[in-house]
Amino acid sequence: MNTDDSYQSGLVPADEIAQRIARLQDFLQQQAVDGALMLDPLNMYYYTGTMQQGVVVVPATGDPVFLVRRSVERARLESPVQQILPLAGFSQLRSTLADLGLATDTLGVAEATLSVGVFKALAKAFPGTAFTDISGVLAMIRAVKSDYEVGLIRTAGALHAQVYGAIPALLREGMSEWELGAAIHQKMMELGYTGIARFAGSGMELFLGIISFGESGNYPTASIGPGGLTGLSPAFPLVGGRKQLGRGEPVFVDIGFGYHGYFTDATRVFSLGPLPQAAMEAHALCLDIQEAVRCRLKPGAIPSRIYDEVWGEFVHSRAFTKHFMGFGSNQVPFLGHGIGLAIDEFPVIAAKVHTPLEANMIIAVEPKKGVAGIGLVGVENTFRVTAEGGEKLTPGTDEITMV
């Protein structure tokens, strides 16, 4: 494990939490919502700095209240939020907030992650309260990262690069995708990889990432990304499967790296010996497409315009459409996605996303191409939106590494 790291460095600073709460309060005031109630680990962590069982309440004005079922002790050790109170059950929520002088006529909740069962219990605890969905707002707030967050993501990217740097020495003919995945995972745990990849609402599951040799990369997948894989079982269509590595086929590795909860996403392709020319050419065009997106990642740029321009100029016009962004039915209609505490953050670079980019948004760009009979090639890097275009936070070569 990297020795300059510590549990303390993962404590979210008080001023960071205060800025996040202020941004949420701006929205609540604009929309005349009395407060936000958040129960999911991801938003709870963002606004309190800790993940407990409970409810964080951010009123439109005033201090947040963190009601914790388990563990109040731990919440107080980790969170800079001042008002941390024990929570026996939802039935006391309303009176507790009323005692603190907080209005609850209109409350925002994250419908994308809140279960119907928990929502019903909340609705019962707040008779007469109007609930409104603030999932989109919470996602937009998280989409723009602070310098503190960028620092953590930068560290994740540097560690991520160490993982990719270690892969050539791990490859050997005849090993299975699963074995390579296990070896990569071991390296990642050595580097302090905090292994749960969280999603903000897409209901996806992910473990480590995608390790696909050759045509495994074109195998049909339920994943919301372009990368096919077989996995070890229908109950675990993740990591990789039993296919053994041969010479001259793409080793497609798409993994996330998490550091204090913040993720970078990157894809690299390796091979034992030379790859067929079709794969090399497809990879080269993917790099061009990545650069075309990267140089457009500037504040004010419109994701739908980036998507249309790049798709028109590099994909349609070069007859690159077939199997681009996934083989056959794996094809996905985007070129990149926001990333941070969740793998599926805002914004997506896609045809219907018209909200302009802002500085310090973090976006993983992932042009990939299925090649029939060969496998999947292409690249992914995590970029920061800046006035000069995307700054790459996942160092290392984007070229295919031939071993």
Added chain:
Amino acid sequence: MNTDDSYQSGLVPADEIAQRIARLQDFLQQQAVDGALMLDPLNMYYYTGTMQQGVVVVPATGDPVFLVRRSVERARLESPVQQILPLAGFSQLRSTLADLGLATDTLGVAEATLSVGVFKALAKAFPGTAFTDISGVLAMIRAVKSDYEVGLIRTAGALHAQVYGAIPALLREGMSEWELGAAIHQKMMELGYTGIARFAGSGMELFLGIISFGESGNYPTASIGPGGLTGLSPAFPLVGGRKQLGRGEPVFVDIGFGYHGYFTDATRVFSLGPLPQAAMEAHALCLDIQEAVRCRLKPGAIPSRIYDEVWGEFVHSRAFTKHFMGFGSNQVPFLGHGIGLAIDEFPVIAAKVHTPLEANMIIAVEPKKGVAGIGLVGVENTFRVTAEGGEKLTPGTDEITMV
């Protein structure tokens, strides 16, 4: 990886799926519910044998319909369900089911896992339909395992025992909890451990399990179990932390092992050199408590009665209450929990659970005791309910292994 394993052995047999659907249909008919709509990966897998993005519809009578957004191809490769159709969006759901002659006046959904956002989209797609929560019924059906499922869980238990067997050789003075966790995880991946631990609705996160040295086991936790741990970061309060192993302190290891989606749960305690007498005595009493529960795990037994009897006879009467089932505020009010595709299945051995046990229910029993200034001791094994009492499916010694 064990070589007799294969992806094919993870394909759920058609008769297995048919029996599950018949059990659900019995309930739907009794309750006059027209059909069940399931979207979560766990119930989808249970009733189709595959995990895709889509909706599985089990009508009260007749064949199930599996509507798949992504990937229809993969669903057809993995599932014995006959009617697998592409799903463009929820808006077409109602007409598709009507075309197949299925009534949709009353539909059951799993409110424990369905998000409010998705539920609202469903409700819009089925105007006039009355939705009812069937989370509890789905859990009760899954609680009683088939012989096929018991076979998979038995294999999980055998592999689990291999993991615990490897631990003594991994222990060395000065190593961190995280390092031990990484080494254990590596061993588990070698054995083909399918690493995502799923929960049926408690919203828990788990990665690997709990590795706690000494007093880490008494550290306050948000987990719904008795085991404390620090973790590497407030964003990842899982696996273990930076505490280094010393001589004469408990090495508390509570991990799950997953095989084709089915989990066993087991806890073992190790140490470098002898432990203090207080720890040894507490551990011995935990073993007595485990046996007291185990011998009661028979069809017809009432969980609340087991809980009350064992608590009265072994905990209260022996002044063992303090820090039993978790140190301080970590204390939890149960002695065991169902397990299978999810870690938090029915039934729980707790004071308010009055539904009788049935043969082939699978229950993890986990009496544990925090010892002030020393750490956590105790045991956990996964048992099958039989007429002779619980059959232990997680082999190996329950005694503390001194290295």
